[in-house]
Amino acid sequence: MRVIHGPGGALPAIPDDLTIPQFMLDADHPSRPKTDRNRPWMIEETTGREVVKAELHSRTDSLANALKIRWNIGEDDVACLFSSNHVDYPVIVWAVHRLGAIVSTANPSYTHDELVHQLKTTGTKIIFAHSSGLAVAEAAARTVGLKPERIVLVDTVASGKAPYANVSGLIQEGSKKPKSYTERKLRPGEGKTKIAFLNFSSGTTGLPKAVMIPHYALIANIIQCTVYAEGDTKPVESKTFIPGRRIYAALPLFHAYGLAFIMHFGFFLGMPLVVSQKFVFADMLKSIERYRITTLPCVPPMGVLFHPDVKKYDLSSIKSFMIGAAPVSPELQAALASVFPQATIGQGFGMTETFTIVALQRHDQKVGTLGSAGVLLPGVTARVVRPDGTDCAPDEPGQFVVKMPSLALGYLNNEQANKETFVDGWLNTGDEVIINDQAELFVIDRIKELLKVRGFQVAPAELEGFILDHPDVADVCVVSLLDDFNGDLPLAFVVPNASAKERMSKDPAEAEKIKAAIIKYVADGKVSYKQLTAGVEFIDAIPRNPSGKLLRRFLRDKARSAQKNKGVKAKL
Missing domain, CATH: 3.40.50.12780 (ANL, N-terminal domain)
Incomplete structure (x- = not known):
């Protein structure tokens, strides 16, 4: 071998009896460099505000206290963090961990259906959402049966009429009340099995x-x-x-x-x-x-x-x-x-x-x-x-x-x-x-089918399943072209159904209309990096092996050969 x-x-x-916040905020591992205790851990780009360890520590503990008091968040509950970058991002993560609960981070650009998939899969009990994604969070919460009060704003900007709690307000609330939780010390070896994150x-x-x-x-x-x-x-x-x-x-x-x-x-x-x-x-x-x-x-x-x-x-x-x-x-x-x-x-x-x-x-x-x-x-x-x-x-x-x-x-x-x-x-x-x-x-x-678009994962099977629901599609296979900027450019080979073929036979211009409709359908239903940036190509049949598995590489090589010969440019 x-x-x-x-x-x-x-x-x-490697400590196997510590949670992540215990390791980051409380313990003193011999590998950790000695640094000035007053140095900033974070600097907010827009304001220049500096956040030191003591502030992160106190905000973490106060937020954990408020989460326990308000919603009794505890062992193995799942909190979804649906937010862009923020100086309170680590505070939210560590506060959830202090309570023995689990964090599931989500792309803040997700559509309703994508967020619902994550909430259902993880059994989420509470959502931390940035105001820019609040509408999606509200709709997804309704779909999975989470009450509005189970949404917490990461920032302080409210939207609509619903009075949402926000992280800063909860921190103030938690800092003024007696500690309501007892942080558990893990048993030796338990750190290897206790889940901290459910990332997708x-x-x-x-x-x-x-x-x-x-x-x-x-x-x-x-x-x-x-x-x-x-x-x-x-x-x-x-x-x-x-x-x-x-x-x-x-x-x-x-x-x-x-x-x-x-x-x-x-x-x-x-x-x-x-x-x-x-x-x-x-x-x-x-x-x-x-x-x-x-x-x-x-x-x-x-x-x-x-x-x-x-x-x-x-x-x-x-x-x-x-x-x-x-x-x-x-x-x-x-x-x-x-x-x-x-x-x-x-x-x-x-x-x-x-x-x-x-x-x-x-x-x-x-x-x-x-x-x-x-x-x-x-x-x-x-x-x-x-x-x-x-x-x-x-x-x-x-x-x-x-x-x-x-x-x-x-x-x-x-x-x-x-x-x-x-x-x-x-x-x-x-x-x-x-x-x-x-x-x-x-x-x-x-070897895997996974695409990487601007560094983000895109599963062809996810797009294929979505496109198959379009009323003009009988079969589909998603591959990619290559581009220095995007990495992979998703391209859909589509077999039109009988109705679409009949319309195209009567009016040649119908083909481009159907392609545009499929592209828009994906754009409306999927996050930006999962869109068909390389377009749609019609094909008579999707090649498959005897067991029915897509011969994806055959179509991928065909598409990339055509790209090379024609000098296809990226759609940015």
């Missing part, structure tokens, strides 16, 4: 599933990343991860990358977060100047916006430009290196199911190996396997299979997906990779 280990040696002890992922295939992430998993990944950071032997001024470096937090905190790595690892290492509620490129450039940002986590669509004209801004504070969540072309990586000659430029790799980081850029490189997703973290054990389960030779591509202490427990109430993905302590990632002798990871392709 060819087993590859992430360099860095054995990990220090499409896994290797199919509809979005709730990933069961225990407290131990996040704590383990923080320690793994810390040991990785300690392995950097460069002079202090050239290191990426040290106390005091400032992270620009525009990537969504509901996503595993933002939630686990940017927020929790950043806090643990003493790196303040400049919190941006919504990514606006010009505002980011101004904030880099204003706050002297040093660490810039991005996804490829953000990276392609940088061009020579940005040099009119002072970007000299940037020490590290980190790209993750989707593949990065060598051309983009080289272009970024020219814009940020003083910074390290590199990729990383992670999954919700590994919560979250599996690989980060090699320390001995200023610009990461082109095409590489980084070097495996300490504590990661990996294999590259053929379809028959045997191990690939060095430099032979195969499925990436990984074992690490931060693995999720599996998918909630989905035994079939668990059997396919979590096997004998290993995670089948569904990614086709090569791992070289330096433990560098190169992602070649996705």
Whole structure:
């Protein structure tokens, strides 16, 4: 068996009897750097307001108290956090955890149906919603039978006539009343099984599933990343991860990358977060100047916006430009290196199911190996396997299979997906990779059907099931074209039904009308990154194997070949 280990040696002890807020706010782990207790943990981008640990601690405890008093939130209840980035994001997460309850973060751009799916799957008892998504939260709550008083506004802006509680008001309320809950100390080993998050992922295939992430998993990944950071032997001024470096937090905190790595690892290492509620490129450039940002986590669509004209801004504070969540072309990586000659430029790799980081850029490189997703973290054990389960030779591509202490427990109430993905302590990632002798990871392709659009997961099966409900569709297969900005561009191959074919035979212009109607149907019913940005193509029949399974790769290769020949451009 060819087993590859992430360099860095054995990990220090990982607490298995602590919850995440106990580890972040109360405990003193030997791996944690010593920092000024009055340093800011968060900085609000729009106002410059600084939030220190003591304030986060007191707000967390006061909010937990109010949640217990008002709604008796307790052991294993689920709270859905449906919000854009906010300085109270960690407060809400940790307050829920203080009560032994579970957090399920949701994309604030979700449509009604998408949010309903998440609320029903998790059995949500309370929703924390930003005012910008309140209408969706209200409608979804009605659908699943949650009363309006079970909606709490993350910000203080009310909407309509309903008097919603808000987080700041609850914190004030909780701070004035006697403590109403007793925070439980976990039993030895319980941290490995007690669920902290139910975050959604499409896994290797199919509809979005709730990933069961225990407290131990996040704590383990923080320690793994810390040991990785300690392995950097460069002079202090050239290191990426040290106390005091400032992270620009525009990537969504509901996503595993933002939630686990940017927020929790950043806090643990003493790196303040400049919190941006919504990514606006010009505002980011101004904030880099204003706050002297040093660490810039991005996804490829953000990276392609940088061009020579940005040099009119002072970007000299940037020490590290980190790209993750989707593949990065060598051309983009080289272009970024020219814009940020003083910074390290590199990729990383992670999954919700590994919560979250599996690989980060090699320390001995200023610009990461082109095409590489980084070097495996300490504590990661990996294999590259053929379809028959045997191990690939060095430099032979195969499925990436990984074992690490931060693995999720599996998918909630989905035994079939668990059997396919979590096997004998290993995670089948569904990614086709090569791992070289330096433990560098190169992602070649996705064996799994999952698409990545601007860093977000899109399950073709989800779109196919939705499109099949359109009155003109008999069959459908969703594939993707490729684009440097978006990553994947969803394209639907559609078999029109008999009625649609008859109309098209009578009027050739009807074909374009039906295509436009299908595109609008998806746009109206799905979040922005799940739309058919590459359009609709009609086809006589969807190719399938004898068992009826879609031959998706056949259509994907056909579409990409046509894209290459015709020079298809992205629809932005």
